[in-house]
Amino acid sequence: xxxxxxxxxxxxxxxxxxxKARLARVAKVCKNYGQRxxxxxxxxxxxxxQLEELEAKLLKVIEPDKDSLRIYxxxxxxxxxxxxxxxxxxxxxxxxxxx
Amino acid sequence: xxxxxxxxxxxxxxxxxxxKARLARVAKVCKNYGQRxxxxxxxxxxxxxQLEELEAKLLKVIEPDKDSLRIYxxxxxxxxxxxxxxxxxxxxxxxxxxx
Numbered sequence: 001x002x003x004x005x006x007x008x009x010x011x012x013x014x015x016x017x018x019x020k021a022r023l024a025r026v027a028k029v030c031k032n033y034g035q036r037x038x039x040x041x042x043x044x045x046x047x048x049x050q051l052e053e054l055e056a057k058l059l060k061v062i063e064p065d066k067d068s069l070r071i072y073x074x075x076x077x078x079x080x081x082x083x084x085x086x087x088x089x090x091x092x093x094x095x096x097x098x099x
Numbered sequence: 100x101x102x103x104x105x106x107x108x109x110x111x112x113x114x115x116x117x118x119k120a121r122l123a124r125v126a127k128v129c130k131n132y133g134q135r136x137x138x139x140x141x142x143x144x145x146x147x148x149q150l151e152e153l154e155a156k157l158l159k160v161i162e163p164d165k166d167s168l169r170i171y172x173x174x175x176x177x178x179x180x181x182x183x184x185x186x187x188x189x190x191x192x193x194x195x196x197x198x
Contacts, residue, residue, distance in 0.1 A: 007106070007171060009108065009137055009140045010137075011137035011138050011140070011186070037167070037169065038108055038109075038110035038139070038167050038169065039110050039139075040137070040138075040139070041108045041110070041140075041169070055182065058184075059184060062184065062185050063185070064184060064185040064186070065185070065186070066185070066186070067185045067186065068136070068137050068183070068184075068185045068186040068187065068188070069183070069184040069185050070136065070137065070140070070181060070182070070183050070184075071181070071182040071183075071184075072106060072171070072173060072177075072180045072181050072182075073179075073180050074171060074173070074174075074180070075173075075174045075175055075179070075180065076174055078171075080172075080174070081171045081172050081173070081174065082169060082170070082171050083154065083169070083170040083171075084167070084168070084169050084170075085157075085158060085161065085163060085167075085168040085169075085170075086161050086162070086163040086164070086165070086166045086167045086168050087110070087163070087164070087165070087166065087167040088167065089167070
């Protein structure tokens, strides 16, 4: 089944306790579909159906009048699109694990 | 000349004063090429040469052992790739201004 690499970026006021709690909930949802690569950036690999499902779940968490949620699809896949510098939390679970 | 839509995401510890200052410098550099759409996410439209120039400038600002910088190209353009919810700071300067 075709899978899409997508990027979820979420902007919330983390000074407020409610904002921190929403960010934690967004992270929890996203981690079921991919991984956290920055504090408020998540890379997920999903089917089209999962993308709709993920989006619907996130819309239940965010406060539209306070937060910003952006979902970008990365046509051709993340490897083709991405340059990363500095700290990189990403772990490719498709790669064989090096011990 | 061909232009690429790119996304710059920058993760820095903004609790420290040095982190805040680096985020401000990253924002200043990125704003010459595009706009800030979230606290640490910037959308830029650049030529290939500008992409290299922007990346080189950002590498002078970040602390690689503390920060994370990710640059994603959006093949086919941002309009094709993006779903946005909640607050949206983006302004399309190519669109006619509605007064």
